[in-house]
Amino acid sequence: MKIGKEDIIKLELALIEGIMTSDITFLNRVLHDDLLFLAPNGQLITKAMDMASHQSGDMVVEQLIPNIENISVMDDTAVVVVVYDTKGMMLGQPIEGQFRYIRIWKYFPDGLQVIGGSCCKL
Secondary structure, three states: OOOOHHHHHHHHHHHHHHHHOOOHHHHHHHEEEEEEEEOOOOOEEEHHHHHHHHHHOOEEEEEEEEEEEEEEEEOOEEEEEEEEEEEEEEOOEEEEEEEEEEEEEEEEOOEEEEEEEEEEEO
16 A cells, blocks of 8 residues: 555654553554664663553653654655654653654554654754
């Protein structure tokens, strides 16, 4: 299936809402089971770890304002670069500032899912 940039923008905006509200059902659907994500501290995060942080309430996002910088589509895969103005808490520690993310979406029979990504603090 050919992916349109508009599809990715809609999913990115829905992902923001899902993260802010800890929408477990949505996140479970759009995060691939084999997701690998590198956190700003270099820690490798899996889908199970990400989901657990939302389920436990360890992640609290107060603000997540996106600026999508680039979307590259290659057949059934898209690479997105977005900067978020972020404010929240993770494991009781404040998180605030701008973070640049790269996120990789791939089309599967069940729809588009995030298969990988990374972020760094600007």
